[in-house]
Amino acid sequence: MSVTCSGEGRALTLAVSGEVDHHGAKRIMDELECHVAAALPNMLTLDLGGVTFMDSSGIAVLLRAHRRLRELGGTLSVTGTPPQAARVLRAAGLEKLIQFN
Amino acid sequence: MIKPINEAVLTFVSRSANEGFARTSAACFAAQLDPTLDEVNDVKTAVSEAVTNSIVHAYPNSLGKITLKLRLFADNSMEITVRDWGVGIADVEQARTPLFTTGNEERSGMGFTIMESFMDAVKVRSVPGKGTTVTMRRRISRRMGAGV
Numbered sequence: 001m002s003v004t005c006s007g008e009g010r011a012l013t014l015a016v017s018g019e020v021d022h023h024g025a026k027r028i029m030d031e032l033e034c035h036v037a038a039a040l041p042n043m044l045t046l047d048l049g050g051v052t053f054m055d056s057s058g059i060a061v062l063l064r065a066h067r068r069l070r071e072l073g074g075t076l077s078v079t080g081t082p083p084q085a086a087r088v089l090r091a092a093g094l095e096k097l098i099q100f101n
Numbered sequence: 102m103i104k105p106i107n108e109a110v111l112t113f114v115s116r117s118a119n120e121g122f123a124r125t126s127a128a129c130f131a132a133q134l135d136p137t138l139d140e141v142n143d144v145k146t147a148v149s150e151a152v153t154n155s156i157v158h159a160y161p162n163s164l165g166k167i168t169l170k171l172r173l174f175a176d177n178s179m180e181i182t183v184r185d186w187g188v189g190i191a192d193v194e195q196a197r198t199p200l201f202t203t204g205n206e207e208r209s210g211m212g213f214t215i216m217e218s219f220m221d222a223v224k225v226r227s228v229p230g231k232g233t234t235v236t237m238r239r240r241i242s243r244r245m246g247a248g249v
Contacts (some may be wrong), residue, residue, distance in 0.1 A: 022153045023117035026207060053124075055149040060209035084142040091218040092199075092211050 002050075003031040010074075012041035016061075017050030020085070025057035029064055036065075042074040049080030058085060059092045066098055077101055105172035105180070107133060115156045115165045115185070123152040123169050130171045131179055134241040143219040144179065144239060150212040151183035151235045157204055159187025159233065178221075178240045189229040197225065 001018035014035060016028060036044065046065060051058075062078065069076045077099040081089065089095070109130055113119045124145040131144045148169070155167045170182040190196045196203075197217075202210035216223045220237040227233040 019121060021117075021120050021149055022157060022207075023120050029207060053121075053145065053149075055146050055153065056209045056211040056215050057153070057207075059211050060207055063209060064207075083139075084146070087139075087142070087219075088146060088215060091215055092209070 001027065003028055003035075005031075005035045007039065007041070010039065010041045011043045011045075012036070012039045013045040013047055015047040015050060018052055020048075020051055020054040020058040020061060022055070022057045025061055028061050032061070032065055032068070036068050036072075040072060041069070042072065044069050044074060044076050046076065046078045047080045048078060048082065048085055051082055051085050054085035054088050056088065056092070058088060059094065062089065062094060062098060075099070103174060106175050108170065108172040110171075111169045113167055113169075115160050115167050115187075117153075117156055119167075120149055120152055120156065123167075124148045127169065127171055127181060130173070131241065133173060134177055134179065135244050136241045137244075140239070140241050144181070147216045147219045147237055147239070148181055148183070150216050151181070151237065154212050154235070155183060155185040155187065155233065157208065158190075159185035161188065176240070177243050178238055180236065180238050181220075182234060182236045184232065184234045186232040189231055189233055190225070190227040191229050193225050193227055 001024035004015045006013045066076050079101040127148040128141050128145045168184045172180040197213040199214045200210040202208040220239045222238045224236045
């Protein structure tokens with residue numbers, strides 16, 4: 001599992017790779033908090049293109065990201081969601097809360 | 102009671118590193134029924150949720166034992182049973198409510214919802230102080246040439 005960061009100004013992109021489960025979720029959340037605190041973005045894109053598996057721990061990660069961006073008055077979007085992860089996120093109704101591209 | 106055509110039981114310690122092992126093992130076992138990729142992923146996800154619940158909640162102050170029983174039946178269905186001997190669930194109905202969790206904010210409370218979405222049936226039996234057993238069942242579509 002890895003998280004890589006890129007961006008310009010206050011637009012931040014975090015690319016998540018590997019398995020997003022309970023075992024890996026804490027590290028993802030820590031990296032998210034770290035990068036968001038450093039950049040204070042008004043726009044965060046989570047790129048899930050490299051995710052090989054996701055369970056409901058991924059729901060918690062997205063909800064945390066959504067909450068943080070809302071606190072900053074910014075927006076969250078999610079891109080590159082693979083089919084297995086998309087099925088999990090759809091089961092939770094997250095498309096009603098978060099923009100998926 | 103209908104006998105399974107094949108079964109396996111895995112026992113492991115309640116370490117989060119075993120979540121991947123559990124779901125991959127279940128996926129490998131399910132392969133005997135020639136599932137589609139979506140069906141394998143549904144099995145992996147449901148197993149991940151059930152096993153994670155035991156790892157997170159069953160043994161709060163120590164490590165404990167979890168078993169994963171996998172059974173295949175002649176009607177091309179798979180039964181998955183995750184069992185622990187931990188603290189148990191005081192109110193199963195409440196635990197199965199979407200977004201309810203006794204965990205911290207790293208937990209979404211959606212584990213049972215995901216299991217129920219991805220499996221045909223989910224049964225939860227729990228006795229506080231004795232442990233929890235989650236049994237799930239999923240029918241795998243028959244395709245030409247499938248069988249064990």
